[in-house]
Amino acid sequence: MMLQTPIPLPETADTRLAETPRDWLARYGGDSPVLLVCPEALSARHDRFRHGFPGEVTYAVKANPDPGVIGQLAAGGMRGFDVASPAEMTLLRGLCPKAVLHYHNPVRSRAEIRAGIAAGVASWSVDDMGELDKLSACGVAPGTEVAVRVKLPVAGAAYDFGTKFGAAPDLALALLTRATALGLRVSMTFHVGTQCADPDAWTAYMAACDGLARAAAVRLARLNVGGGFPSGRDGAEPELAPIFAAIGRAHAAFDGAPALVCEPGRALVADAMVYAVPIKARRGAALYLADGTYGGLSECPSIGVPRVDLIAHDHRAPEATMPFTLFGPTCDSLDRLPGQTCLPGCAQEGDWLLFRSAGAYLVGVTTCFNGYGTYEKGLVSRLWTDPARPLG
Numbered sequence: 001m002m003l004q005t006p007i008p009l010p011e012t013a014d015t016r017l018a019e020t021p022r023d024w025l026a027r028y029g030g031d032s033p034v035l036l037v038c039p040e041a042l043s044a045r046h047d048r049f050r051h052g053f054p055g056e057v058t059y060a061v062k063a064n065p066d067p068g069v070i071g072q073l074a075a076g077g078m079r080g081f082d083v084a085s086p087a088e089m090t091l092l093r094g095l096c097p098k099a100v101l102h103y104h105n106p107v108r109s110r111a112e113i114r115a116g117i118a119a120g121v122a123s124w125s126v127d128d129m130g131e132l133d134k135l136s137a138c139g140v141a142p143g144t145e146v147a148v149r150v151k152l153p154v155a156g157a158a159y160d161f162g163t164k165f166g167a168a169p170d171l172a173l174a175l176l177t178r179a180t181a182l183g184l185r186v187s188m189t190f191h192v193g194t195q196c197a198d199p200d201a202w203t204a205y206m207a208a209c210d211g212l213a214r215a216a217a218v219r220l221a222r223l224n225v226g227g228g229f230p231s232g233r234d235g236a237e238p239e240l241a242p243i244f245a246a247i248g249r250a251h252a253a254f255d256g257a258p259a260l261v262c263e264p265g266r267a268l269v270a271d272a273m274v275y276a277v278p279i280k281a282r283r284g285a286a287l288y289l290a291d292g293t294y295g296g297l298s299e300c301p302s303i304g305v306p307r308v309d310l311i312a313h314d315h316r317a318p319e320a321t322m323p324f325t326l327f328g329p330t331c332d333s334l335d336r337l338p339g340q341t342c343l344p345g346c347a348q349e350g351d352w353l354l355f356r357s358a359g360a361y362l363v364g365v366t367t368c369f370n371g372y373g374t375y376e377k378g379l380v381s382r383l384w385t386d387p388a389r390p391l392g
């Protein structure tokens, strides 16, 4: 295998655990943005999945490829990981040599397929006849698990994942038949779309998978219900239990009861971190931040701004909130968060904004456009305190 590219990640400069984000920032003298990580919150969310999801929980590595996160999940019993590239496989093999790898990016070059075989990939997703034949031609052996990825016009997520990947039901049926003829171990999978709070999205997909497997007369080895589970971007605890219950009910009605798997990314890691970004300048109702859409806030234009809290750097009395426009630090006028964000009217230079649910799609996503995009990492033992209390 030639691809050994490490995934660049920030170093933890200060490894001392602080109690809260406010405590961490109070002793920090710098002015870089800081990703504050709460290992306890990560374990708590992992436990909610382990005890609540009626099947095996695997982790979609792209949501946060930090070795600390992967190591902690593995220490908590996570065995399976969804990897999407040879670099992610190398990362996983280096951290957890015994991890079970699911290569569920359905479009792969032949070199990537060979890298996957060399890394011992246990499951491959397919959504196209040419890709299925490519797997066989590159040496994916009979008996290997292949999960047919289906797409449906289902709403409920922050944006639609079906526009890029997934086979429409007719094609999925043909793929089930062909994969069976090739002697592969046939499963099915789907992705309802990320940050999906609607249990019916999973049940609609599961019913479709059941119907397709019956129509193809295939007994599925496993059913992988994907990721897409919501995080608490609005500041409230995400409602995972109703989704787990709906999946359990749909599974009970499923022909042959294939083993259930899920592969959450966002919902496992997002709420274990907050992103603290300093305000560099205020001009009227506009705040200029030390990071923006080319950095750790890159998801805001597509799925909206999460809950933001202000931490004042001094002992100003909290004021009533007002809407602010938030700009990133680069010289590109597109570098601005969508809409307006309500914050205390006293917000000023030197204060910090805490963006919630920052543990997903920040690590590994930031660019160094215009010389920005670097941040510190810090550890906290809990994420919330009274946001009205000032620093220090």
Ligand SMILES: *Cc1c(COP(=O)(O)O)cnc(C)c1O
Pocket (backbone or CB within 6 Å): 060, 062, 063, 082, 104, 105, 191, 193, 194, 195, 226, 227, 228, 229, 263, 264, 265, 266, 267, 360
């Ligand atoms: C990204 C991805 C996931 C994780 O999605 P989340 O919305 O972060 O839970 C799971 N499976 C596959 C195949 C993915 O590409």
